[in-house]
Amino acid sequence: MEQMALAMSLTDEPTLDNFITGAGNRLALAAVTQQALENGEWYLYLYGNQGCGCSHLLQAAAAAVNEQQAGSAVYIALDTVVNRLPGEVLEGCDEISLVCLDNLQAVADRADWQEALFHFYNRCRDGGGAKLLLAGNSTPQRLGLSLADLESRLSWGIVIQLHELDDEEKLEALAAHGRQRGLEITAEVGQFILARSPRHIAELLTVLERLDQASLTEKRKITVPFVKAVMAW
Structure with a gap:
């Protein structure tokens, strides 16, 4: 089933539950x-x-x-x-x-x-x-x-x-924060973002916030072509 855009954006405020530990934290x-x-x-x-x-x-x-x-x-x-x-x-x-x-x-x-x-x-x-x-x-x-x-x-x-997440763990973090917002971030989309965005997790989540707002406005799911258009990559 295609992802349905929500009527409102869900937040990903820092919680103990949504902290992605990776192997080192x-x-x-x-x-x-x-x-x-x-x-x-x-x-x-x-x-x-x-x-x-x-x-x-x-x-x-x-x-x-x-x-x-x-x-x-x-x-x-x-x-x-x-x-x-x-x-x-x-x-x-x-x-x-x-x-x-x-x-x-x-x-x-x-x-x-x-x-x-x-x-x-x-x-x-x-x-x-x-x-x-x-x-x-x-x-x-x-x-x-x-x-x-x-x-x-x-x-x-x-x-x-605390240790920085590796690439696989950053993909996991993107997917987890996406789910919290009601978004599906597929492995393909996550890898596309990771290859083009600054690597700090805070910057990756800023990209996710921008995509979330654009998805709500345009009522579209998050795909590689959509990410390309929104981020001008």
């Missing part, structure tokens, strides 16, 4: 899930190159806690708030269940933020406050932090590297 997903929804580690640090899934897992963990009423959680991308006062951003965060701080590399040249994060970490650890799920683009030792005490604290807990 099963440990990370299990650790994050246990921390968010079970009696897991109070502190986790994830790192990896852009597109490896750190931001997905942090956003998904915060959403899972809030949606399942397992407490309260917040996700903060530090690169978007680094020019604000640290105390203003972090106020009250140590009193909630889970705090997800992304893009730690953004504070590498900000002594005020490093000092604030050092004290925030200590309050959460010593006062039985929020669990911490942090992520950066490299290990704590290679973030370029000027505050040695903060670097030391970030290295104390579980540190897990």
